[in-house]
Amino acid sequence: MRTSDIAVSGLRKAFGEKVVLDGISFDVAAGSVFSMLGPNGAGKTTTVNVLTTLLKADAGTVRVAGYDAATATKDVRAAIGVTGQFAAVDELLTGRENLRLMADLKRVRSGDRVVTGLLERFDLAESADKLASTYSGGMRRKLDLAMTLVGSPRVIFLDEPTTGLDPRSRRTMWGIVRELVADGTTIFLTTQYLEEADQLADRIAVLDQGRLIAEGTPEELKRQIPGTHVRLRFAHLGELDAAARLLHGSARDDQELTLRVPSDGDPRSLRALLDLLDEHAIDSREFSVHTPDLDDVFLALTEHATATEIAR
Amino acid sequence: MSTVSMPLADSAIMLRRNLKHTMRNPMVVFNAVLFPIVLMLMFVYVFGGAFNVGEKYVDYATPGLLVTAICYGLGSTAVAVNSDMTKGIINRFKVMDVSRGAVLTGHVIVTTVRGLVAIAAIIGVAFAMGFRSPASALDWLGAIGVIVMLSFAASWLTVALGLAAKTAESAGLATVPLVILPFLSSAFAPADKMAPGVRQFAEYQPFTPVIETLRGLLTGNPPAGHAIAAVAWCAGFALVGYVWAVATFKKRA
Numbered sequence: 407m408r409t410s411d412i413a414v415s416g417l418r419k420a421f422g423e424k425v426v427l428d429g430i431s432f433d434v435a436a437g438s439v440f441s442m443l444g445p446n447g448a449g450k451t452t453t454v455n456v457l458t459t460l461l462k463a464d465a466g467t468v469r470v471a472g473y474d475a476a477t478a479t480k481d482v483r484a485a486i487g488v489t490g491q492f493a494a495v496d497e498l499l500t501g502r503e504n505l506r507l508m509a510d511l512k513r514v515r516s517g518d519r520v521v522t523g524l525l526e527r528f529d530l531a532e533s534a535d536k537l538a539s540t541y542s543g544g545m546r547r548k549l550d551l552a553m554t555l556v557g558s559p560r561v562i563f564l565d566e567p568t569t570g571l572d573p574r575s576r577r578t579m580w581g582i583v584r585e586l587v588a589d590g591t592t593i594f595l596t597t598q599y600l601e602e603a604d605q606l607a608d609r610i611a612v613l614d615q616g617r618l619i620a621e622g623t624p625e626e627l628k629r630q631i632p633g634t635h636v637r638l639r640f641a642h643l644g645e646l647d648a649a650a651r652l653l654h655g656s657a658r659d660d661q662e663l664t665l666r667v668p669s670d671g672d673p674r675s676l677r678a679l680l681d682l683l684d685e686h687a688i689d690s691r692e693f694s695v696h697t698p699d700l701d702d703v704f705l706a707l708t709e710h711a712t713a714t715e716i717a718r
Numbered sequence: 719m720s721t722v723s724m725p726l727a728d729s730a731i732m733l734r735r736n737l738k739h740t741m742r743n744p745m746v747v748f749n750a751v752l753f754p755i756v757l758m759l760m761f762v763y764v765f766g767g768a769f770n771v772g773e774k775y776v777d778y779a780t781p782g783l784l785v786t787a788i789c790y791g792l793g794s795t796a797v798a799v800n801s802d803m804t805k806g807i808i809n810r811f812k813v814m815d816v817s818r819g820a821v822l823t824g825h826v827i828v829t830t831v832r833g834l835v836a837i838a839a840i841i842g843v844a845f846a847m848g849f850r851s852p853a854s855a856l857d858w859l860g861a862i863g864v865i866v867m868l869s870f871a872a873s874w875l876t877v878a879l880g881l882a883a884k885t886a887e888s889a890g891l892a893t894v895p896l897v898i899l900p901f902l903s904s905a906f907a908p909a910d911k912m913a914p915g916v917r918q919f920a921e922y923q924p925f926t927p928v929i930e931t932l933r934g935l936l937t938g939n940p941p942a943g944h945a946i947a948a949v950a951w952c953a954g955f956a957l958v959g960y961v962w963a964v965a966t967f968k969k970r971a
Contacts, residue, residue: 458813484815494810498739510731511816537742553810 411436411561411592412457416466419452426452428616429466434609439583439593441607443600445708448613450596451491454565457594458488471561471592487559491566493546494553497539501530501549504538505556512557524552529578544575551582561592568602580605600704614708628697634671636679639664639692649688653679671695725817732824739798740832746798750791751836755843757790758783761906762847769907777851780844781932782905785925787836788869789900792876792893795829799880800889803970822963825880826873833869852938861935864948868928871952872896874959881966900925924951 412434419427426449434440444450455461457470459479468475471485495504505524509517525531528548533541538549547567554562564583568576583593583606597603603610604624612620612627620627628634640646640663649665650658657666669675676695683690740746761783766775802808802821811821841849853861876893883889902920903909909920920926927947934940 460809460812480815483813486813488810488813490806490809492806492809494806494808496735496807497805498742499735503738507731507735508810508814511728511811511814513727 409436410434411471412440412594413469414457414466415468417453417456417463417468418465419449419456419461419463426616427456427463430613430616430618431466432611432618432621434592434594436592437587437590438608439587439595439606441603441610442594442596442613443598443603443610443704444596444613446598449616450613451565453613454488454490454563454594454596458486458563459483485560486563487554487557487561488563489547489551489554489565489567491569493543493550495538495541495546495549498537500535500537501525501541501545502534504549504553508553508556514557520556524555528552528582544571547571547575548578551579555586559591561594562586564593564595566596566598568597568599576602612704612707620703620707625697627703629671634669634695634697636667636669636671636676637664637692637694637696638667638683638690641689641691645688645690648686649683649690652682652686652688669695671697725820725823728817728820729823729827732820733827736798736824736828737831740794740828743794746791746794746832749794750787750832751839754783754787754790754836754840757786758840758843758847765906771908774848774850776844776847776849777937778933779906780840780849781936782900782903782929783840783844784837784865784932785868785903785905785929786897786900787840788833788865788872789893789897791829791832791836792872792896793890795825795873795876796880796883796889796893797886799825799877800883800886803881804886818967819964822877822967825877826870829873829876830866830869833873834866837865851936853936854938857935857938857940860940861932864928864931864935864945867949867952871955871959874963875955876959878959878963878966881963881970899923900929903929905929924955927951 410433412432414433415431417427417430418425430449430453432440442450442453452461456463457468457475459475459482462476470482473481473485475482496507499507502521502525505521506517508514509520514520522531525534528551530545530548530552533545538546541549547570551564551567567583568579571579580602583595587593593606595603595606607624609622610620610624610627611618638649640649643660643663646658646660646663646665650656653665653667655668658664659666667679669679680693740750758779761779762776766779769775769778771778799822802825808821876896879892880889883892902916903923903925904920905925909917909926912920927944928951930941930944931948934944
């Protein structure tokens, strides 16, 4: 059974004195999107390079598509597709020839059909016979991803695939990623865009200074940091007074007649809160849970890590 | 796919890619094929009359021009190899199950093929300009063998130079000595008429025995000593080029 397509344990990598990856471990379930978030220089690309057999790890084990990335490099390479930060297309070939080159190298049967299909899917059919050097940045990235998909790899690595793309192309890219996952492909995505991770990822890991400082679903991550709160709006000042007396640590806004109550946002504590209000016959007009978005999470997590680093 | 046919098939795919590159880049075709012909016209019609080489100048210069033609095509190979390494496409090949050497052998073969096209053009123009050779079919075969050998050896060395260079510009520059060397040999004028110092250099540098072997074969009397030196130099170039190229490729790729 395919349970996990990427399994990393205790991965360490240093370049000379500089430790880039300081013992990271994670698991990516087959057919899911795993996103690695992190600031520039956190070690994201190094991780991708180790996972895609371009770099040897100093320590730890890495299994991709069931094969050991250090010893079974050929098997790993045959099972993966990689789209890096810079479009890896041959500029002196046309879009069609670039795809054809991939189909030939991967010994894809009925290559012509695959190539035509990909050109259409990526909206490149019109420019298929123009040299890639004449393509716009967005078209190059699309061609690049199309080349990665030739031969339907089981695990796809996308290293900042939408960096430098306009919002429209970015959405097209997201759509393609979703289709791939629907087809059962496993995707490892690195990004600096939190919205992207939020949109696409089943699980997110936050990498900072070579360590995973948080991991979970987007929602879990958002709840992890302080700042999740419940907002109650009341009809009368009297009710606001009563609620504020009852709920310690809450912050009131008399103008808006709202009360901000810190909460971790999980259903049990929400129910407890509502029950408490009910017991005291306090009626709120509006009730909403506010989770910080991933930007808040990211900043809080990486700032925190930087602060502890300095404290040491 | 068997373990032997896989690298071969990969090399053939890469060769097809490099051939397309060559066809699409007029500068490459010009440098490799047309420029040696221009050079030939210049030497034979402009300078040649003033040189006293003891025979018809076109007969004397043709072997040297064949070697020069091969050397002129090298610059673009070094640049192409270097751009392959710097332009990202190599990263794609590296994470694919593609035989490691295929990228390099593709370049070596296309350079050799391009060199042979230039050679055919030079020989054709030479005959049109009055070049005559008493060489037998066997001598011609030998001459072609020497040319292929030199072309193959120089290609590996060029691929290594292209890989070792940091930028495409410096890669092009790195092959300049290979282009200059034939001029400092007996290609266009006999070494014994050169100034002291230059003469010794011309006598002992690698291209002289290659050119003398070619000249001997095309005039119908191959000198054995030169032939052995020519084969030794080419084997040396090929070996150094190959080992250096593969080592650099492993480091960069």
